[in-house]
Amino acid sequence: MTPIRLIIEFIRTHFSSQTQCIQPVRPLQKKRISPDNSLWDVLSFAAGIAYTLAFAPFDSYLAVFPALAYLFWSCMRLTPKRSLLRGYLFGLGQFGLGVSWVYISVHDYGGGGLFGSLFITGLFVGFWSAFPAIAVYMTAKLPGKQSSRLIFYPLVWMLVEYLRGRVVLEGFPWLQIAYSQLDAPLAGYIPLLGAYGAGLLGAVSAALLAGIFIRPESTLYLSAGIVSLWLVGGVLKTAEWTCPYGEPLKVTLIQGNISQNKKWLPETRVSTILQYIRMTEAHWDSQVIAWPESAVPAYLSDVYEPFLKPLHRNAKAHQVDLIVSVPSYGEAEGVKYNSLITLGRNEGIYRKVHLLPFGEYMPWQPVSGWILKHFNLRLSHFTPGSADQPLLRAGGYPFITSICYEDAFAENALHELPEAAYLVNATNDAWFGDSIEPYQHLQIARMRALETGRYLLRSTNTGVTAIVSPNGRILKQAPLFTTTALTGTIRPMTGLTPYARIGDRPVVAFIAALLLLILLLTHSDKMRLFRIDEKCPM
Known part of the structure; x- marks a missing residue:
């Protein structure tokens, strides 16, 4: 057995009772951590922080993949409510570090006091943290066997990211996967598929990594999938489209x-x-x-x-x-x-056409206006230009x-x-x-x-x-x-570039159509990828 297989087998044996049935071989195994233990929730918060380290100025682009793989893997057999909690804690780590600069803007230059600035920053972080929670919650609610969730995670994740980046409050695409990969092999896909297409491939890479811990006997095939995605991306980086x-x-x-x-x-x-x-x-x-x-x-x-x-x-x-x-x-x-x-x-x-919410105009009136007035915050009021x-x-x-x-x-x-x-x-x-x-x-x-x-x-x-x-x-x-x-x-x-010709809509439509197809196949019990012994206890 190779060293990598030994490490995976050790982790799987001692920590992941949720992946498949493992027969106890010694009394100490009775003290193994349950998958719904609160320690895993804390680790989800830490994974959210690790995820943010992939972005500037930290630029550890590889951190995205184990962070997302942990979230996908740890939520595999949780109830929807527990997945919601774990996803929200991940979001708090992700945005708590990633958009901590909101406090500086509100406190140092917006005229807010200490309490008001902390309150506004907390609202901002708390609101956007809901989106990772929604993604894992929706995945847990999907019909079909729990073993199929790993296939759903990348698709649902990117659909929710699209809503966050383009729809809600006219979009807040901060800390989306593809932005961390500009100097990585997956950047080769960006001129073809844009940020959401490249982000989907990043989420798929994380899901394949999670699959290695679920089925270590398939390590070779799953690793080959990751390497193939990255090799093709590396080759595409050499292409000149303009x-x-x-x-x-x-x-x-x-x-x-x-x-x-x-x-x-x-x-x-x-x-x-x-x-x-x-x-x-x-x-x-x-x-x-x-x-x-x-x-x-x-x-x-x-x-x-x-x-x-x-x-x-x-x-x-x-x-x-x-x-x-x-x-x-x-x-x-x-x-x-x-x-x-x-x-x-x-x-x-x-x-300027696309104004900054809460900076150049006020959505959610009159509540948002009351908050700014209550905390004595200054705000510009601009009109959007013609498109x-x-x-x-x-x-x-x-x-x-x-x-x-x-x-x-x-x-x-x-x-x-x-x-x-x-x-x-x-x-x-x-x-x-x-x-x-x-x-x-x-x-x-x-x-x-x-x-x-x-x-x-x-x-x-x-x-x-x-x-x-x-x-x-x-x-x-x-x-x-x-x-x-x-x-x-x-x-x-x-x-x-190919992406400049097609934009985001075909990519998002493909994600939605593929998710629907997999749902239909899963519902009819025709797809059994990543099959896990269904008799394994929760």
């Missing part, structure tokens, strides 16, 4: 490093604008210069004549295009937009624009392809201080470059400013909390 056209562009991204608690003070407004202008004028040798989100701490109509109009003329004289983020007023009274404009050779305006705005141009090419949180949604970019030659994201992550959020956000933005096969220019206020290649790799990156100008070269790209 190609460059036109001349390279020299670009400069300005990172002003303006503290969030000083940014909107009247006494610092002029000095902030002048700082960005000075940093821009030092790079007239670039063809495109981009500023971060809300770099101008005033509304467009208030600063255009004294500051931006002269800058526009100067940029045009130097044959440079400027990309400047500045809030603007609408034609109707009280209408405000989070906007981005172009100056220089091309003039245009983009108004059919024309593409802006800079450097002689059209580009896809996203402001801050919009880069978390692939569909915002896909309908503008193949016309767009590159991507631009203007962001202000100063709201989250020196936390893990800026690195997570950059990881999400990299996904959009890989999905579309386009270069990405990501300009941020305090970091992390970066230039990303069409294969999702960071070419240049500025450190957090430094005042700097990041300069590099990009190529305009043309063509479409």
Whole structure:
């Protein structure tokens, strides 16, 4: 027997009474931990923490698989209610660490006190933690033998992730499997299937890993399945789905490093604008210069004549295009937009479409409004822009624009392809201080470059400013909390990745159809994969 088989047999014998019937061979086995013992619940919380370690800035991408495999395996023979508890504890570990930066935003910059900030952060973590719980609960409720649940887990998991990432509160796709795999073999599937398709293959890998502990005699076949998925993904990573056209562009991204608690003070407004202008004028040798989100701490109509109009003329004289983020007023009274404009050779305006819930608008009124008022929290109130705005141009090419949180949604970019030659994201992550959020956000933005096969220019206020290649790799990156100008070269790209052609709907439809088919086969007792002795006691 190989060492791996010995280790698996030891774990299976001493800890997993839920996998199959094991005859006691010595009295000490009477003290084995029952699968519904509370210790397994605690380990589920720890598994949720381990899951988050796969994402930036920790970047231990392999951690996703044992964490999910544990959750799937440990819930195999639990009742739906106990699975719900275990899934919720997993979610608390996952989001408790993964979105802990909410506290910094609310407490340090949102004006909330200690109790109010903890309360809001707890609500946020608790709400999103429900989704892993829903996934394992729904799986436990599905008809059929318990042995078939391992096949259901990846499918149900990804359907629930789709609801979380695209539907509920207009979507919160943070900490979804595929984002942790950008530097891993499974990233090869992203230009073909997108984040949800690659995420499904990640969940399948975790289920196969769990299957090794359930049926160690099938280790060779299950391991071969994992290796095959990863080998194909590794080969696909070498494919180039889009190609460059036109001349390279020299670009400069300005990172002003303006503290969030000083940014909107009247006494610092002029000095902030002048700082960005000075940093821009030092790079007239670039063809495109981009500023971060809300770099101008005033509304467009208030600063255009004294500051931006002269800058526009100067940029045009130097044959440079400027990309400047500045809030603007609408034609109707009280209408405000989070906007981005172009100056220089091309003039245009983009108004943010996908607003941030609880940051730029208030869902769930009047309850959410009462909470913010009760805890004295400050909030911007913006209006979403039209979904059919024309593409802006800079450097002689059209580009896809996203402001801050919009880069978390692939569909915002896909309908503008193949016309767009590159991507631009203007962001202000100063709201989250020196936390893990800026690195997570950059990881999400990299996904959009890989999905579309386009270069990405990501300009941020305090970091992390970066230039990303069409294969999702960071070419240049500025450190957090430094005042700097990041300069590099990009190529305009043309063509479409397979994912850019099909989007998410076919992948989600396939998952739903496959789940329905398996349910029908299981109900008719025609499928017996991962068969376990049904006489094994709970």
